[in-house]
Amino acid sequence: MRAEQLATAVDTDPRYSGIARLREETRFYDAVIDEIDGRRIRIGEHWLTDWASCNYLGFDLEPQIIGAVEEQLRRWGTHPSWSRMLGNPRLYPVIEERLAALLGAPDTLVLPTITQIHLSVIPALAGQGTILIDSRAHKTIWDGCVFARAQGATLTRFRTLDELADRLAEATTSPILVCMDGVNSMTGNIPDVRRYLDLCRAHGAVLYIDDAHGFGVIGARSEDETSPYGTMGNSIIRYCGESYDDVVLVGGFSKAYSSLLAFLALPTVLKNRLKSAAAPYLYSGPSPTASLATVLAGFDVNAERGDKLRADLHRMSMRVLNHVRGLGVFTPNTDDTPIIELPIALDRDLVDVSELLWERGLFVTLAPYPGVPRDQVGFRVQVTAANTDEQIDELNAVIGELAAAGVFQEAREGSAS
Ligand SMILES: Cc1ncc(COP(=O)(O)O)c(C=O)c1O
Structure with a gap:
């Protein structure tokens, strides 16, 4: 059979x-x-x-977050059902603006899951160029890179910063995308983003970094921080005191924010390109209303407590x-x-x-x-x-x-x- x-x-x-x-x-x-x-x-x-x-x-x-769902369900129904390309409840621009403000990023784009983001965005950004992937990167990043390779990109792994420097120097096609985890999902460790970014910038590459586990946990360091995790939980770029120049940050709400939604932090010009190239934006069903509601209530609780x-x-x-x-x-x-x-x-x-x-x-x-x-x-x-x-x-x-x-x-x- x-x-x-x-x-x-x-x-x-x-x-x-x-x-x-x-x-x-x-x-x-x-x-x-x-x-x-x-x-x-x-x-x-x-x-x-x-x-x-x-x-x-x-x-x-969290009762405050659970309690925020019903009002939005009554207003928007259980599920918008339009793909994002077709129509977006007002909740979407509100989430994207609040998220950009929290991250201190130029712009954001939200899609249902990080897995969908990697599979659609890595091929769209890499085109016929070069992808260098950290050998410890999450399987979902790897899958996105393999899909990009099938569409013409060159894919190579690196294990250390020295190896990355060598691979960057050898790259013959552009654009160049360097893909890696933020807070590593297995070890829990935080990469020294500044050193990766210095290398990327020196070679005209973009750092594509997935901080699924850092968002909500680590954030901007401050003299009055309540713990060494920093403040606001606004993710690894701010934690490392870096700017978003030459960075595409990916993160998710499905861990610290307990909601089915994920995001890219990126320049508006790239966001607009992805709106015509990323399948989950064009064709996929969106996150349920309850998740949009719990993300928004999560921002409030995050700001308060x-x-x-x-x-x-x-x-x-x-x-x-x-x-x-x-x-x-x-x-x-x-x-x-x-x-x-x-x-x-x-x-x-x-x-x-x-x-x-x-x-x-x-x-x-x-x-x-x-x-x-x-x-x-x-x-x-x-x-x-x-x-x-x-x-x-x-x-x-x-x-x-x-x-x-x-x-x-x-x-x-x-x-x-
Ligand atoms: C680093 C990392 N990226 C992506 C994912 C998958 O995220 P999503 O459930 O939003 O597809 C996970 C889930 O464990 C993860 O740890």
């Missing part, structure tokens, strides 16, 4: 087999959540603490990170963001570790090979402002227990651990 043939092709493809095994053998794939209570979730009979949420500011549970929430997020993240580092356990996170990856020892099996985590009541993101290199296989926890100190105590106790049982890798020379 043809379906079986297709399924076998997926099962035997090394790109998918690691994930397929976890899907069959662990309880952390395709979980059906029956109920939530803050950051506690019920799956069947089991209550677990949710460490897989990326709702960093806790806006998914965001820095206080970020101070708490930083404090709780540090409680976990200090505990991990104190135990001599390796985590790649050296920049103190709320993304804490814990690779397991090379002789441990991720399926066994996942069973232990389930028994101890932790719901986490598993990181299998080949999604990550073999020596980074493990799991990731994210701290959010909606976690409680009791939950952090619980998490730290389990990490301590697993560390004593030799589940983790030891801190490496030169790492923060």
Whole structure:
């Protein structure tokens, strides 16, 4: 039967087999959540603490934001249904203007998801030119680059700043796009954007940077900041004190703002070009009204209380990170963001570790090979402002227990651990 043939092709493809095994053998794939209570979730009979949420500011549970939805639903209906090219509820220009003001960017364009943005915008911007991609960039950026290559762009990876300098010097076609993550979705680390931008500017390249995890968490540094995450949560360019010259910043509301919407910060001339070249603007269904409403209410809460929430997020993240580092356990996170990856020892099996985590009541993101290199296989926890100190105590106790049982890798020379 043809379906079986297709399924076998997926099962035997090394790109998918690691994930397929976890899907069959662990309880952390395709979980059906029956109920939530803050950051506690019920799956069947089991209550677990949710460490897989990326709702960093806790806006998914914020009464002021939840309460803002109904009024907009009554005004606009549940879903606009026009593609953005055809028609835009007034909410769109309001969001784009408020976002540009928050970011301090020349202009913004919002589309439903970052995945859609990468697949449509990278090919449109790169044309027949050159794309240089950081080897640690998110899979969705990679997919956009591969799609651009199929349309005539040249695609090359780089691993370090030195390699980037070499590749930039060798580039023979323009425009040149350098694609990378902002706050890295696996390590939680913050790249030194200034150094990447200096190189880009020296070679006439544009930095295309995806800060899905930084937006809402890190922002402009200030003398009266409430935490080292900076202020306003206005993302990596402002955090690094840089300008938007030669930058296309991509970010999303689906993490810190708990809403289905994503954005580009870019010059107006590029925005207008994308309005005739990016398929999700021209042809896709838009975000639901509820998400537009929660983005706008999220801006209000961010302005009123965001820095206080970020101070708490930083404090709780540090409680976990200090505990991990104190135990001599390796985590790649050296920049103190709320993304804490814990690779397991090379002789441990991720399926066994996942069973232990389930028994101890932790719901986490598993990181299998080949999604990550073999020596980074493990799991990731994210701290959010909606976690409680009791939950952090619980998490730290389990990490301590697993560390004593030799589940983790030891801190490496030169790492923060
Ligand atoms: C760095 C990065 N980019 C893009 C995405 C996908 O974002 P979206 O859900 O808006 O497509 C993610 C999601 O985890 C991510 O971590």
